[in-house]
Amino acid sequence: MGGSVARRQEGPVSEQPFLRYVALGDSQTEGVGDGGEFTGLRGFADRFAHRLAEHHPSLSYANLAVRGRRTHQIRQEQLAPALALEPDVATVVAGVNDLLRPGFDPEQVAEQVASMWVELRDQGARVLTMTFPDLSLPAPMGPAVLDRVRALNACLRRAARREGVLWAEMEGHQVVGDQRLWCADRLHASGEGHERMAAALAQVLGLPGSDDAWTRPLPGPAPVAPAGWQAVAAEARWAAHFVGPWLVRRVRGRSSGDGRRAKRPFLMPVR
Template sequence: MFVSDAPYLRYVALGDSQTEGLGDGDDRAGLRGWADRLAEGLAVTTPDLRYANLAVRGRLAAHVHAEQLAPALALRPDLATVVAGVNDLLRPGFDADEVAGHLEAMFAALTAAGARVATVTFPDAARITPLARPIGSRVTALNDRIRAAADRHGVTVAETSHHAVVTDPRLWSADRLHASPLGHARIAAAVAHALQLPGSDDSWTHPLPPPPGPAPTPWRTAATEVRWAAAFLGPWLARRLRGRSSGDGRTAKRPQLLPVQAPSGDGGPRVG
């Protein structure tokens, strides 16, 4: 657990499902997620921290810009995270310049308002699921534009794309779109390290121990891919064809700045 002596008192997170916390908890018991974990770490030494999470699953970068930027600015954050663009990567009409333009507009507005802003780059999706290989060049193009936009506005970038561990299957949930609890913990640690928070280090980049047992056979790997496509890819494509989104009718889980409790060690949510 990192700790912070930085004077961050108002942290606001903007984004989509990853920032909302899908894959770390559930809608019944409550989602945690990397942004909650980052807030918990900040609260260890800043008990007066207030934290809001405006992220909503399924949102494109344009939606995050249109729906979340103004409420975020109204909360006057001194720390903000902006992570969006994965949902855009999966759309047929993906335009890296357009997506990066929305991200840059948020970077510009939040930094101009005095906030320290952080973001992340995205891993090679083909190393998470082979069926995602066609979007590899899109990920590279978006990451390049994120870096350039961040540099223009003094935004901190957690370079998660550079490290092999970020595509370890154990860091991803069964749907391969959202981080697992361990993955969310690593993202929080990556952002803390990029922000140079005291107590943070590069241990989040270290590989996990080898999994027990023999490596899967090609037949077993193929069967796993078929099951994944039936359970997750098929329903996702069906929603796209119907013009539906997993975020339809949903609002931010934490629209106001509220106190944060430091974690007690049981792994459960400690935000709220």
């Protein structure tokens, strides 16, 4: 892993109070993996909003993210409502649903994301984003996905430097391989994973009391991965429960977000 654990644009965090935080994105921003459909989803954006509110008690928060959305859909569906809310803090995290599709172009996806950053920034928002963890998935899809993740991250970094956007560097941390940070589908973060993402954003924004603890190993021994026939059986169950349904949706031209709306489309007090 090269460079620092989190990238931060030069200059102090605004001394003005943050009053309106708006989150744009897909399933990670919506909070899939952190909570449940009946108990409610939380996610890194909710957790980051609570961290912001600790220092800015008047903060209001909206989350426009919808699972399954590709970057161009996020721009089409979420950017105008986000601008209408006039945020002074915004997170835009997108691209995973693009890199899982044929014909993926990392430069094009990064520029679509950057176009959202620019409009929000030019309206006065402090914009934050993050790169994606280099988590290896099982063969044969693992190496191809990993190459795409790294290519997209490189493009996002260049765009963030160019546009003066803050970003949390999620690639290259050994702790990412801990299964406790991930859901059973291996694509969405667990509650602990979302908490670490929120901590990363807090660090790059420079919130008081934030540090790089989110990059350190979890306490206690990590779960032991199955071996032998147990490993084969585990991979088969994973493919049946998660890869199979995903492929069926792709063939049918469907998305996990079809018919869904943002869970928090309006600004509401965090506290």
